[in-house]
Amino acid sequence: MGHKFQLFYAMVDDQDPLNLTNDVVSVLTTTDYPAGIGVAIRNLPPGIKITAFSDQIQLKYYFPSRSCGGGSPRIQLAIDTDGDGHFDGNAFGYVGHGGFGAGCLTGVWDFVDMTDNIPARWDLTQLGLGYQSWPAAVALITTTFPQHQVLSGSLVDDSCSFSPPSCGKAYYDLLTIENRTLENRQDRSLRTPRRRPERSGRLLHKLPTCATSAASSASKSNAPPSRPGRSPRASTTRRRSSPSRGSRLAAMACWAKGPTAPGWWTSTTAHQERRRRPRRVHRLHFALRPDAAALR
Numbered sequence: 001m002g003h004k005f006q007l008f009y010a011m012v013d014d015q016d017p018l019n020l021t022n023d024v025v026s027v028l029t030t031t032d033y034p035a036g037i038g039v040a041i042r043n044l045p046p047g048i049k050i051t052a053f054s055d056q057i058q059l060k061y062y063f064p065s066r067s068c069g070g071g072s073p074r075i076q077l078a079i080d081t082d083g084d085g086h087f088d089g090n091a092f093g094y095v096g097h098g099g100f101g102a103g104c105l106t107g108v109w110d111f112v113d114m115t116d117n118i119p120a121r122w123d124l125t126q127l128g129l130g131y132q133s134w135p136a137a138v139a140l141i142t143t144t145f146p147q148h149q150v151l152s153g154s155l156v157d158d159s160c161s162f163s164p165p166s167c168g169k170a171y172y173d174l175l176t177i178e179n180r181t182l183e184n185r186q187d188r189s190l191r192t193p194r195r196r197p198e199r200s201g202r203l204l205h206k207l208p209t210c211a212t213s214a215a216s217s218a219s220k221s222n223a224p225p226s227r228p229g230r231s232p233r234a235s236t237t238r239r240r241s242s243p244s245r246g247s248r249l250a251a252m253a254c255w256a257k258g259p260t261a262p263g264w265w266t267s268t269t270a271h272q273e274r275r276r277r278p279r280r281v282h283r284l285h286f287a288l289r290p291d292a293a294a295l296r
Helices: 134-144 210-221 232-239 245-257 268-275
Strands: 005-009 012-016 019-029 038-043 057-062 074-080 089-094 109-113 149-157 168-177 180-182
Touching: 012 168, 019 038, 038 168, 038 180, 089 134, 149 168
Parallel strands: none
Antiparallel strands: 005 038, 012 019, 019 168, 038 149, 057 109, 057 168, 074 089, 074 149, 168 180
16 A cells, blocks of 8 residues: 555544544644645555546535635645656645636535546646646646656645635545545554654763673772771771662673673663664655745
């Protein structure tokens, strides 16, 4: 099934307000940018062509009181035009039943096939190819950029800051991008940021190695004897304090693994964090339309 979806900014898991047994995602768009926008993105394997998306870009939306506006919501396909693996421009597909996002419905669930024949549904201006229907967009991208590939596909809702009709609550369901559909919680990856040890809220320090502990113990064992007239207990108490927890743990490691055993982290959580392999971070390819500033 390929890569799963990821939710960013204000896009969250939610329940269908008309059917609480149905898992959906939702966003409450506000004028705060980028905190008040919502993104659901799916990164794609290398080499995916635009033709693979025919009849494979769809979604349902439900607007309790808002509508479409300012180019939101939309589907964005991040295009690499020359096959070098680097992002070169977006293909914007505007949700609705008319060109440039016209004809959105309010108060009902609405299904939209983004690969239909509606003129000017797809905005290819970042690629220099104008406004096209889906069949025309596929033909133009294939002909103009034969080495192209699609890096990612995403649902973006981000125009509230300059388009009041697009502000408010929106629910999305059955978002399909290529061969995967965002239907329930299992269709998205759970992003768990890797915590750095110094920010984990625990005091981390490395215990001395067994060799260091052995040398320390030897130096202490060679200490001069106590002076006459003083009890050994009092002399020991004056010359050194009781062994610290770290020293005791280091000694236990020496007994268990021998004199060459290395040190380790005192925190089990930190030990696991150190051993955890770093997660790969994918670049997000979404942006406001080029003429968005003119609409503010």
